[in-house]
Amino acid sequence: MIPPGSTIGIIGGGQLGRMLSIAAAQLGYKTHIYDPHEDVCADDVAAYRTRAAFESAEAITRFGESVDVATYEFENLPVEPLKALGEKLRPGVRSLAIAQDRAAEKQFIEECGGRVAPWRPVASLAEVRAAIADLRAPAVLKTRRYGYDGKGQAWIRSAEEAEKAWLGIGEEPAVAEAGVPFSAEFSVILARWEDGRHAFWDSPQNAHDGGILRRSTVPCSDSCSAQIPTAREAALAIAEALGHVGVLTVEFFASVDGPVVNEIAPRVHNSGHWTIEGAVTSQFEQHIRAICGLPPGVTGLTRGHAVMENLIGPEIERWPELVAERGVHLHLYGKGEARPGRKMGHFTRVIR
Ligand code: ADP
Ligand code: MG
Numbered sequence: 001m002i003p004p005g006s007t008i009g010i011i012g013g014g015q016l017g018r019m020l021s022i023a024a025a026q027l028g029y030k031t032h033i034y035d036p037h038e039d040v041c042a043d044d045v046a047a048y049r050t051r052a053a054f055e056s057a058e059a060i061t062r063f064g065e066s067v068d069v070a071t072y073e074f075e076n077l078p079v080e081p082l083k084a085l086g087e088k089l090r091p092g093v094r095s096l097a098i099a100q101d102r103a104a105e106k107q108f109i110e111e112c113g114g115r116v117a118p119w120r121p122v123a124s125l126a127e128v129r130a131a132i133a134d135l136r137a138p139a140v141l142k143t144r145r146y147g148y149d150g151k152g153q154a155w156i157r158s159a160e161e162a163e164k165a166w167l168g169i170g171e172e173p174a175v176a177e178a179g180v181p182f183s184a185e186f187s188v189i190l191a192r193w194e195d196g197r198h199a200f201w202d203s204p205q206n207a208h209d210g211g212i213l214r215r216s217t218v219p220c221s222d223s224c225s226a227q228i229p230t231a232r233e234a235a236l237a238i239a240e241a242l243g244h245v246g247v248l249t250v251e252f253f254a255s256v257d258g259p260v261v262n263e264i265a266p267r268v269h270n271s272g273h274w275t276i277e278g279a280v281t282s283q284f285e286q287h288i289r290a291i292c293g294l295p296p297g298v299t300g301l302t303r304g305h306a307v308m309e310n311l312i313g314p315e316i317e318r319w320p321e322l323v324a325e326r327g328v329h330l331h332l333y334g335k336g337e338a339r340p341g342r343k344m345g346h347f348t349r350v351i352r
Contacts, residue, residue: 004028009067013040023284131176150211182253278306
């Protein structure tokens with residue numbers, strides 16, 4: 001067990017690192033943020049900071065010596081240098097390596113017995129064309145690495161659009177994936193302990209806008225809830241096969257044939273932000289509990305319903321109205337410029 005008073009290293013200083021730090025502080029831990037950028041929003045709430053490249057094995061080694069346990073808040077990190085952290089890194093490098101490569105991820109999910117959309121790895125225009133002939137349009141091209149919030153993706157609505165899509169994603173190694181007709185999207189969020197104990201939250205239903213999460217609602221609709229037992233089984237099989245320690249999120253499409261895994265995130269997730277006020281134990285606190293070996297917290301709902309909505313780019317300007325609204329829990333990330341598509345904050349309503 002890593003007791004309160006210890007220092008938790010967090011690689012990545014964005015809003016997830018910020019909210020993890022706040023949860024850690026509540027339990028009496030200090031956090032140490034590792035991020036190459038000068039000014040990151042987790043700085044405001046963390047005790048220590050290393051500013052160094054993610055590629056620097058030397059800086060990561062030093063960081064590892066100064067913390068009692070380490071975790072990461074995003075998955076686009078080079079894996080090799082992190083190996084220097086050894087057992088201190090939770091979740092381990094395996095969760096990271098699988099989740100950061102869409103081809104490895106899909107193959108792994110299939111090996112775990114989960115269903116994914118029909119897909120092909122592609123590395124040239126000829127392969128994209130062959131994949132579309134096979135999968136049929138509509139399909140979506142996604143770069144294997146570095147995609148988030150719908151970035152690095154291009155839809156192919158007819159075979160003629162193959163070249164435009166390939167150029168659109170920058171001719172990077174990618175996966176071509178059949179479009180899934182879904183009635184809704186939802187996620188399974190769970191936390192797992194080293195000894196195999198685990199806990200699920202109620203699954204939120206997630207609405208996206210232009211590839212970015214707009215809203216998460218709990219409880220989800222009936223069409224999703226019927227698929228949750230199967231989805232949980234798949235998510236837990238993935239967590240176990242990874243030997244995952246901490247929070248793991250699995251995004252699903254609710255299709256007529258049952259749940260289809262979209263992607264996994266080896267971390268706390270935007271679709272779990274509602275748990276801060278909507279669940280007895282938030283995803284952030286539970287992640288800290290799991291990586292430090294504290295007992296699991298209760299994950300049940302605090303009230304009947306919770307709805308979380310993101311504030312993206314200029315929507316941050318709504319803050320005066322939201323902060324004045326009764327029952328709205330407003331979270332502002334303290335980021336600088338409100339660039340389009342940038343997640344600036346979120347708010348949650350918890351309803352009886
Ligand atoms: P990101 O890593 O950017 O979150 P996702 O793969 O989750 O990328 O895609 C973002 C969103 O795009 C999904 O939540 C979904 O709404 C839509 N989408 C992605 N892939 C498919 C697909 N195969 N079929 C239908 N919709 C999809
Ligand atoms: Mg996603």
